[in-house]
Structures are given as C-alpha cells and as structure tokens.
Amino acid sequence: MVNVNSATLAGAEPSDSREREKTGGEGTRRDFLLLAATAVGAVGAGLAAWPFISSMRPAADTLAEATLEVDLSPIETGQAITVVWRKKPVFIRHRTADEIQKAESQNVAELRDPQPDSERVKKPEWLVMIGICTHLGCIPLGQQPNDPTGNYGGWFCPCHGSHYDESGRIRQGPAPRNLAIPQYEFIDDTTIRLG
Amino acid sequence: MTAHNPASPPFRNPVIRWVDYRLPVFTFMRDHLGDYQTPKNLSYMWNFGSLAGIALVVMILTGIFLAMHYQPNVNGAFASVERIMRDVNYGWLIRYLHMNGASMFFLVVYLHTFRGLYYGSYKAPREVLWMLGVLILFTMMPTAFLGYVLVWGQQSFWAATVITSMVTAVPFVGEPIVEWLWGGFAVDNPTLNRFFALHYLMPFVIVGIIAIHLWALHMHRSNNPTGVEPKGPEDTIAFHPYFTVKDLLGVAAFLIVYLGFVFFAPNFFTEPDNYIPADPLVTPHQIVPEWYLLPFYTVLRAIPHKLTGVIAMVAAIAILFLMPWLDRSPVKSARFRPLYRMFFWIFLLDCLILGYLGAQTAEEPYVTAGQIATFYYFAHFLIIVPAVSRFEKTKPVPESISVDVAAREGRRPRRGVGTKKKEEVA
Numbered sequence: 001m002v003n004v005n006s007a008t009l010a011g012a013e014p015s016d017s018r019e020r021e022k023t024g025g026e027g028t029r030r031d032f033l034l035l036a037a038t039a040v041g042a043v044g045a046g047l048a049a050w051p052f053i054s055s056m057r058p059a060a061d062t063l064a065e066a067t068l069e070v071d072l073s074p075i076e077t078g079q080a081i082t083v084v085w086r087k088k089p090v091f092i093r094h095r096t097a098d099e100i101q102k103a104e105s106q107n108v109a110e111l112r113d114p115q116p117d118s119e120r121v122k123k124p125e126w127l128v129m130i131g132i133c134t135h136l137g138c139i140p141l142g143q144q145p146n147d148p149t150g151n152y153g154g155w156f157c158p159c160h161g162s163h164y165d166e167s168g169r170i171r172q173g174p175a176p177r178n179l180a181i182p183q184y185e186f187i188d189d190t191t192i193r194l195g
Numbered sequence: 196m197t198a199h200n201p202a203s204p205p206f207r208n209p210v211i212r213w214v215d216y217r218l219p220v221f222t223f224m225r226d227h228l229g230d231y232q233t234p235k236n237l238s239y240m241w242n243f244g245s246l247a248g249i250a251l252v253v254m255i256l257t258g259i260f261l262a263m264h265y266q267p268n269v270n271g272a273f274a275s276v277e278r279i280m281r282d283v284n285y286g287w288l289i290r291y292l293h294m295n296g297a298s299m300f301f302l303v304v305y306l307h308t309f310r311g312l313y314y315g316s317y318k319a320p321r322e323v324l325w326m327l328g329v330l331i332l333f334t335m336m337p338t339a340f341l342g343y344v345l346v347w348g349q350q351s352f353w354a355a356t357v358i359t360s361m362v363t364a365v366p367f368v369g370e371p372i373v374e375w376l377w378g379g380f381a382v383d384n385p386t387l388n389r390f391f392a393l394h395y396l397m398p399f400v401i402v403g404i405i406a407i408h409l410w411a412l413h414m415h416r417s418n419n420p421t422g423v424e425p426k427g428p429e430d431t432i433a434f435h436p437y438f439t440v441k442d443l444l445g446v447a448a449f450l451i452v453y454l455g456f457v458f459f460a461p462n463f464f465t466e467p468d469n470y471i472p473a474d475p476l477v478t479p480h481q482i483v484p485e486w487y488l489l490p491f492y493t494v495l496r497a498i499p500h501k502l503t504g505v506i507a508m509v510a511a512i513a514i515l516f517l518m519p520w521l522d523r524s525p526v527k528s529a530r531f532r533p534l535y536r537m538f539f540w541i542f543l544l545d546c547l548i549l550g551y552l553g554a555q556t557a558e559e560p561y562v563t564a565g566q567i568a569t570f571y572y573f574a575h576f577l578i579i580v581p582a583v584s585r586f587e588k589t590k591p592v593p594e595s596i597s598v599d600v601a602a603r604e605g606r607r608p609r610r611g612v613g614t615k616k617k618e619e620v621a
Contacts, residue, residue, distance in 0.1 A: 051285035052260050059264075060282040 067195035069187070072126065080143045082131060085194045089131040089139055090182060091155075092192075095166065100124045102153065103167040113178045117167045120181055128192065129168045130182050133157040135175035140164060155179070227413055232431035233438050234419035236600050240314075241417060242445030243307035248405065249446060250300035255398050257293040258342075265345065267391035269384045272347035273472040291461040297339050298464045299453045301487035304332060312518070313539055315527030316418040322519040324411035329515045331404050334397060336488065336512075341394035347387065348469030349479050355382045355390070357482055361495075364502040381475060421599045422527025423592060429608075430596035481556060489553030490546050490572075496557055497569040507569070514576045521576055524584035531590040534583050542575045 027035075058066075068085045070092065075081055080093040095103070103117040104124070121127055133140050135157065141147040142155035142164070150156030150163035152171040157164075162173030169178040184194045206212045206221060215221040264283050266275040279286035308328065311317055317325035344355040359376050363369040378385025416425070425431045432438075456463055464486060468479045484492050494511045498504040522535075529536040548568045555561040593599035601608035 051288050052256070054284040055260055055286060055289055056263065057284055059278070059284060059286070061278060062282075 067193060069191060069193045071191050073190040077125070082143050083194075085182065090194060091127070091129045091131040091143060091168070091179070093127040095125050095127055099153070099166040103165065106165065106167070106169075112170050113176070115167075115169060115178055120167050120169075120178070122184075122186060126192075127166075127168060128182065128184055128194075129179040131155075131179065133159065133162055133175055134170065134177040134179065135160055135162050135173070140179070227434075228439075229433065229435045231413070231434035232416070232425070232428075233434045234417055234425055234430060234596055235432045235437075236419050236421065236596050237417060237438065237441075238420050239441075239445065240306075240310045240420075242442060242449075243303045243310060245442045246303040246445055246449050247300065247307055249449070250296060250303055251398065251401060251405070254293060254296045254300060255402075257289050257296060258395070258398065260289050261293055262395060265391075267345065267388050269347065269387055269473070272345065272387060276346050288457070291457045293342075295453065295456045295461060295464060297342065298456070298485070298487065299449070301335065301339070303449070304335065305487070308332065308515075309543060311418075312542075313529045313536075314418055314420060315422050315522070315524075315529065317519045318422075318522070318527050319519070320415045321411070321418060324408060324415075325519060326516050327404055327408040327411055329512070331401055331408060332515075333512055334401050334404065336491075338394065338397035338401065339485065339487070341390045341397065343485060344387070344390050345394060346469055347473045349471045349473055349477075350466045350469040350482070352382060352473035352475065353478055353482050354484065355386065359386075361505045364505045366502070383475075418527060419596060420528060420530060421593055421596055422531070423594075423596055423599070426595045427597075483554055486550065486554075489551075490549035491553075493549045493553040493565045494569045494572065496553075496562070497565040507573075511569075511572060514573070517576070518580075521580045522584045523581065524587060524589065526589045526592055528592075531592050532583075532587055533590065534587040535580075538575065538579050538583060542572075542579075545571050545575065 066086055068083065070083055072092065072094070075092065075094045077094050078096050080091060082089050082091055084090070100117075106117070108114045108116050117124070120129075131139050131143070136159060138157050138159035140155035140157040140162070142149045148156045148158075150172070152163050152165035154166050154168060154171075155164040156162070157173065157175065160174050162175035163171050164175075164179055165171050167178075170176070182194055184192045187193050206215060211221050261279065264275060264279045264286065266272055276290070279290050281287075283289075311325060311328065340354065340358060344351045359373055359382065362373045362376060365372060374380060376386070377383065378389060419425075466483060471479075483489075491508050491511050495504045495508040498507050524532060524535065526532055529539055545568055549565070549572060552561050552565045552568060593602065595608075597608045
C-alpha cells in the first residue's frame with residue numbers, strides 16, 4: 001500500500017527509474033509484468049480477430065458448390081462449350097487432329113510463358129481452361145464459331161488485344177501468362193470433374 | 196478541456212513531438228487517458244461505464260461482420276441468418292456474440308445507471324452528463340428492437356407489429372403515421388429494409404452521444420463513492436496505470452460472464468419462437484419482449500387505456516431526465532443518506548418486480564400487481580425522492596476523499612504528502 005501510494009504521488013516513472021538503478025539497468029518486476037501482460041493481450045487480440053477474418057472466407061455452402069461434373073460425350077470434334085465453375089467460365093474444347101498437331105509442334109522455348117502442350121492437357125483432344133484473360137480478367141473470344149480467334153488460331157481478348165494459341169498459350173498482347181488450367185480429372189472416358 | 200498539468204514534460208519521441216505540435220492528439224490522450232486525475236477511491240461500481248463502451252464496440256464490430264452476410268429481404272432474411280449460423284465460418288460465434296452482447300450491453304448500462312442513482316452522480320454539476328446518459332439509454336432501446344426484428348422470426352415479426360402499432364395511439368394522425376413507418380399496410384419488406392438501414396445507423400448515433408457524454412464527464416470528472424469533490428492532489432491519482440488496470444480487470448470479469456452465455460447458454464435470453472420464420476397470418480401464443488424491456492412493457496400493460504399506456508411507458512424512461520431536479524438533497528452519496536438509501540433498494544426491487552411481471556401472461560393477479568408496481572415506480576420519482584430529499588437527516592459527510600479513505604483504513608490522512616514528494620522529485 002505504501003509503495004503504491006508513493007509511486008502514485010511521485011508519478012510512476014521516477015519510481016520506476018529508481019528501481020531500475022537498483023537492479024543495475026536490468027528490467028524491473030514491473031517491466032516484466034507489463035511485457036507479459038502486453039504479450040498475452042496481443043495473443044488474445046489475435047485469437048479474437050481470427051473468427052472475424054475467417055468469417056469473410058468462402059462459407060460452407062459456397063464451398064459445397066465448388067465441384068462440377070461435366071459430360072463431354074455430346075461435344076463433337078471441333079466444337080467448344082463454356083461451363084460455369086466457381087462462378088468462372090471454363091472453356092472446354094474438343095480439338096481436331098490438326099489443332100493438336102499445331103499445339104504440340106510449337107517450339108516451347110520461344111513462348112512468353114513456356115509450357116509444352118502435354119502439360120496443359122490430360123487427353124490431347126480435350127483442352128480444359130479457365131476462360132479468363134490473364135491480363136485483367138476479361139473473357140477472351142473464340143468459343144463461338146464466328147468469333148475472332150486471334151493471330152494464332154486460338155482465342156483473342158477484346159479488352160486489350162491478347163492473342164492465345166490452340167493450346168491457350170499467350171502469344172501476343174499484354175497478358176503475362178497462359179490461360180489457367182483448372183484442377184480436374186477424368187472420372188470416366190467422357191466425364192470430367194472440375195474441382 | 197484544459198490540460199490538467201501544464202508542466203507536463205515534452206514528449207521524448209521527435210516524431211510524436213512533430214505531430215503533436217500540429218495536431219495535439221498525444222497531448223489529448225495524455226491529458227484524458229494518461230495523467231487524467233481521477234478520484235482515488237472509485238470502487239468497482241465505476242467499471243460499468245468503460246464496460247458499456249466496450250460492449251458497444253463489440254456490438255458494432257460483430258454487427259458489421261453480420262451485415263456482410265445478412266440479407267434485409269423478407270424472402271431471404273431468416274434463411275440468411277440460418278446460413279450465418281450453419282455455413283459462414285464462425286458465423287454462429289459472431290451471431291451469438293451479437294445476440295448476447297445486446298443483453299450484456301443493457302446489463303452494464305443498467306448497473307451504470309443504478310450506480311449513478313445510488314451515488315447521486317446526476318447532481319450538480321453533472322446534470323447534463325446524466326441527461327446525456329439517459330439519452331443514450333433511450334437510443335439503445337429502439338436500436339435493440341430494430342435488431343431483434345431483423346432476424347425475421349415469429350417474435351421479430353410480431354414485436355415489430357406490436358411496437359409500431361403503438362403509434363396508432365396518437366389521435367387523428369396515428370394511422371397515417373404507422374403506414375408511413377411501415378411503408379405499406381402491414382409490417383413487410385419495406386419495413387424490414389428501413390429497419391436494417393436504421394439498425395446500422397443508430398449505434399453510430401450512440402457513439403456520437405457517448406463522445407459528448409465523455410466530454411461532459413471530463414468537464415467535472417467522475418463522481419466518487421463519497422460524493423465529495425476532490426479538493427487537492429491527495430484526493431486523486433492518474434488514470435493510467437491505476438484505472439486502466441482496474442478497468443481491464445473489470446473487462447476480464449465481464450468477458451467471463453458474457454462468453455459464459457455465448458458458449459454455454461447462447462439462447463438463454465431468446466424465445467424459441469424466434470427460430471420459426473415470420474408468418475404474417477399466425478400470432479404466437481405469447482409475445483414477450485427481451486428482458487431489458489420487460490419493466491417498461493409492464494408499465495404499458497398496467498394502464499388500461501391505449502394512449503395513456505404508451506405515454507406512461509415513454510415517461511417511465513423520460514422521468515430519469517428530471518432526477519437532478521426531483522432530488523434536492525445537497526448530499527450526493529447514498530452512503531450518507533440512510534432514508535434515500537433504503538428507498539433506493541426498494542426502487543431497485545420494484546424495477547425487478549416490474550421486469551418479472553412483464554414476462555407473465557396478462558391475467559390476475561399479475562395485472563393488479565403490475566399496476567401497483569407501476570404506481571410505485573412513478574411515486575418513487577414524483578413523491579418519495581422529493582420528500583426524502585427535503586425531510587431526510589443526512590449523516591456527516593467526510594471533509595475530503597483522503598480523509599474518508601484514511602478513516603476507512605484506520606489511519607491518519609496522508610495530507611500534503613503529494614506536494615512534498617513532487618518537489619523532491621523535481
């Protein structure tokens with residue numbers, strides 16, 4: 001009681017520095033308590049913040065819609081469809097032998113984002129890509145028969161003029177990377193599961 | 196808002212000095228949180244102001260995160276709340292924090308208010324401080340009600356219908372006003388939309404009133420258990436670290452109670468009916484407001500006349516505004532007012548009885564009991580308090596806070612010690 005009161009009346013700091021002198025510049029017990037309390041408080045605040053941060057992540061019902069099965073059997077050679085997966089357009093193209101040959105024979109070394117065609121497909125006749133331009137998020141043209149396909153026979157982004165080839169690789173324009181390949185697998189010969 | 200200690204040393208950190216010269220936030224924080232001189236004898240009853248502030252911050256924070264997932268539409272509101280409970284990460288936690296936080300907010304505010312009534316904190320020169328506090332309480336009630344409606348369960352919908360229908364008690368223009376409030380001919384989607392907008396707005400109005408409440412508080416500083424104003428440096432201590440630490444301990448105790456409800460009895464304060472989606476064609480068997488509105492609900496039901504009942508209910512809160520003028524006793528603290536103290540406890544009991552009766556069905560003997568309790572409630576303010584303050588023989592008031600503290604500890608007052616020590620340090 002006496003200690004507290006004298007510290008009070010003289011102001012906490014001078015009494016603290018006197019104590020510090022006594023311990024030869026080492027920390028006082030008060031320093032230790034302050035540091036320990038602050039550390040516990042900081043950890044507590046961090047733990048309390050986590051549920052709030054986490055609540056902004058995709059919720060369980062959103063995640064539940066995160067896989068999609070697509071039946072490929074109705075898609076004829078040379079045709080393409082666009083499906084929506086995780087609110088994004090996914091381009092699925094049944095490539096012709098000619099397109100496969102062109103995509104595979106391309107010299108990888110001269111590409112902006114070097115990637116052989118074999119890394120971009122699971123079966124050469126099926127090209128599955130996320131149809132979002134890697135420049136600034138527009139949807140490239142090339143899915144419809146009358147669409148422009150760009151200078152490399154694949155897709156052309158109308159926003160800022162990026163050209164993609166038969167494998168969806170960036171060939172010309174501002175986009176830095178090839179069209180992304182989503183996570184998917186063949187669950188039988190003509191069905192894929194995205195996600 | 197002048198600095199208490201003009202001789203405060205300059206800040207050592209040059210960046211802080213630079214900013215402070217241009218915008219004295221650091222000086223402000225030091226004068227109002229750090230060196231702020233506070234009566235040294237404040238008891239734990241003085242924790243509830245800061246707790247109320249913390250409760251409001253928790254409500255705003257959890258509310259903002261709930262609003263990120265909530266849909267204010269009659270077709271989606273109930274389902275979106277259930278989605279928050281089931282699908283949103285930690286949504287159950289955030290909603291239970293918000294739901295029980297409302298009860299905790301009222302709990303600490305009521306304790307804060309009764310503390311003020313006991314220790315005469317409403318008396319000169321703190322009348323405006325007190326009235327701002329009553330205004331905050333007044334603002335909290337519609338805010339809580341609006342939030343309760345948003346869930347769009349059966350209790351929500353019928354509470355909205357009943358409360359807004361009170362406006363129809365107003366002669367002549369009641370009907371047009373209630374249709375204006377509803378934005379239609381019944382509580383419906385437009386009502387829900389505006390309730391959401393207003394429920395989001397009101398807490399920030401409360402924040403504004405609190406800022407003025409604190410301004411008024413710092414004008415004449417806290418009252419204290421003796422009700423005697425500080426007379427010198429020996430009567431006060433710096434807010435930091437003494438009351439920051441004491442307030443933090445209070446926060447820890449508060450969180451134990453609050454989180455106890457959140458984790459172990461999250462639906463303790465709610466009606467199960469509110470987990471049934473709103474149905475405009477079926478009224479639940481009993482409509483019960485949240486516990487913190489029950490005493491006023493009893494006042495409403497006690498009077499068998501529509502308009503008078505509504506007026507009495509509003510008056511039950513508004514009468515607190517008049518407390519500084521109803522109580523003319525020059526002595527603040529009930530510690531030295533034996534008669535007032537006794538009536539204070541009877542009044543508190545009466546409030547609890549009013550609350551209990553509000554949860555009962557509207558039948559005998561509860562109706563008569565409610566009328567008696569309501570009569571006593573108003574009699575306390577209008578008859579007992581003025582009479583007591585006039586005829587009461589008060590006990591001697593201590594000369595100063597220090598003298599009282601020393602007497603309670605059985606030692607001689609430590610007078611003038613503060614000034615001596617300060618010279619020594621300098």
